[in-house]
Amino acid sequence: MAGLGGRFSTVVKAKVSKLLNRAEDPSETLEYGYQKQVEMLQDVKKGIAEVTTSKKRIQMQSQKMEGQVVKLDTQARQALSQNNEELARVALERKAGLQGELQSLDTQVTELERQQEQLTQNEQKLRQKIEAFRTKKEVIKAQYSAAEAQVRISEAATGVGEEMADLGLAIQRAEDKTEDMRARASAVEELEAAGTFDDISRIGPGQDDIDRQLSELSTGSQVDSDLERMKAELGPGEGAAPAPELEEGTGTPGSGESAR
Amino acid sequence: MIVRISGEGQFRLPDADAQRLNELDNRAVGAAEQGDEPGFQELWAQMLELVERDGERLAGDELVESDVILPPRDSSFEEVRGEFTGEGLIPD
Numbered sequence: 001m002a003g004l005g006g007r008f009s010t011v012v013k014a015k016v017s018k019l020l021n022r023a024e025d026p027s028e029t030l031e032y033g034y035q036k037q038v039e040m041l042q043d044v045k046k047g048i049a050e051v052t053t054s055k056k057r058i059q060m061q062s063q064k065m066e067g068q069v070v071k072l073d074t075q076a077r078q079a080l081s082q083n084n085e086e087l088a089r090v091a092l093e094r095k096a097g098l099q100g101e102l103q104s105l106d107t108q109v110t111e112l113e114r115q116q117e118q119l120t121q122n123e124q125k126l127r128q129k130i131e132a133f134r135t136k137k138e139v140i141k142a143q144y145s146a147a148e149a150q151v152r153i154s155e156a157a158t159g160v161g162e163e164m165a166d167l168g169l170a171i172q173r174a175e176d177k178t179e180d181m182r183a184r185a186s187a188v189e190e191l192e193a194a195g196t197f198d199d200i201s202r203i204g205p206g207q208d209d210i211d212r213q214l215s216e217l218s219t220g221s222q223v224d225s226d227l228e229r230m231k232a233e234l235g236p237g238e239g240a241a242p243a244p245e246l247e248e249g250t251g252t253p254g255s256g257e258s259a260r
Numbered sequence: 261m262i263v264r265i266s267g268e269g270q271f272r273l274p275d276a277d278a279q280r281l282n283e284l285d286n287r288a289v290g291a292a293e294q295g296d297e298p299g300f301q302e303l304w305a306q307m308l309e310l311v312e313r314d315g316e317r318l319a320g321d322e323l324v325e326s327d328v329i330l331p332p333r334d335s336s337f338e339e340v341r342g343e344f345t346g347e348g349l350i351p352d
Contacts, residue, residue, distance in 0.1 A: 118267065118268075122267070122269075125269065125320055128320040128321055129320065129321065129323060131321070132320070132321035132322075132323055133323060135321075136323065155323065155324065155325065156323040158323075158324075158325040159322070159323030159324050159325055160323060162264070162325055162326060162329075166264065166266055166267065166329075169266060169267075169332075170266070170267045170332065173332065
């Protein structure tokens with residue numbers, strides 16, 4: 001096998017043989033090997049727990065974003081009822097941008113959940129292998145000569161070592177993924193926090209960089225349809241929509257344009 | 261022959277499949293070297309499929325070393341192409 005045979009397994013082999021060379025006495029090697037395996041299993045558990053914690057944190061961030069989406073929707077409605085369509089559009093653009101981020105975050109969280117389940121399953125497999133090693137070491141100690149034992153030990157230890165290395169790699173990949181997701185969620189959160197408008201009257205279209213960045217994320221068509229839907233929901237009459245038959249300059253003070 | 265799909269476990273494959281797998285691997289290496297992503301993905305999928313179809317999962321208490329380790333299924337092309345080069349990750 002050209003390149004295939006060498007992939008990864010050589011690394012594991014090298015690590016195991018280093019481990020085995022430490023002790024001369026096979027039974028000592030076995031005990032040391034087993035002890036090491038149990039220790040490393042703890043690391044594996046810790047690694048999986050960290051992935052779970054990170055996932056929870058991302059889910060919390062995503063919940064916060066959901067709250068912000070609701071808030072922006074309400075603000076758009078308010079702006080519209082005050083007849084300020086431009087303002088409503090900005091709020092809806094932000095909402096659409098945030099929703100886009102949320103969607104991709106949710107997809108990733110689902111994927112992470114699947115990975116996490118797999119990690120837990122693989123931890124069980126590793127446990128089973130370590131248990132098998134524990135049984136095997138007693139058999140080896142009882143049945144084989146020193147020279148023969150060395151070969152058997154090497155086989156068994158490599159089997160466990162490979163499982164361990166593989167799970168370690170999977171944990172590493174899951175951790176990297178949560179890091180990426182957290183960084184992205186935090187960036188959106190910061191962006192949103194910087195542009196948060198508790199006072200609806202403070203925002204205006206195209207005001208700042210944040211507005212531009214957020215609206216770049218959004219899709220125009222969704223904003224338009226949201227806007228139409230809201231207008232329909234608010235209905236005529238409500239929100240003092242300027243009636244065409246009104247003469248110019250007769251608008252009631254406090255309605256419509258006064259929101260600017 | 262024992263094959264591991266990284267992150268999924270070990271499979272025992274009939275020796276007759278070794279040649280087929282090696283052939284797919286050689287072609288995958290070729291595709292990776294040329295930066296041919298669709299071609300590579302296709303070959304890699306075939307390798308995984310071969311192992312799943314013909315392979316028999318090892319029992320949980322079997323302690324054996326794999327002859328071959330395939331990268332995780334959800335690896336990106338960039339991640340995987342590093343593995344699929346002339347001599348593999350570590351030259352023999």
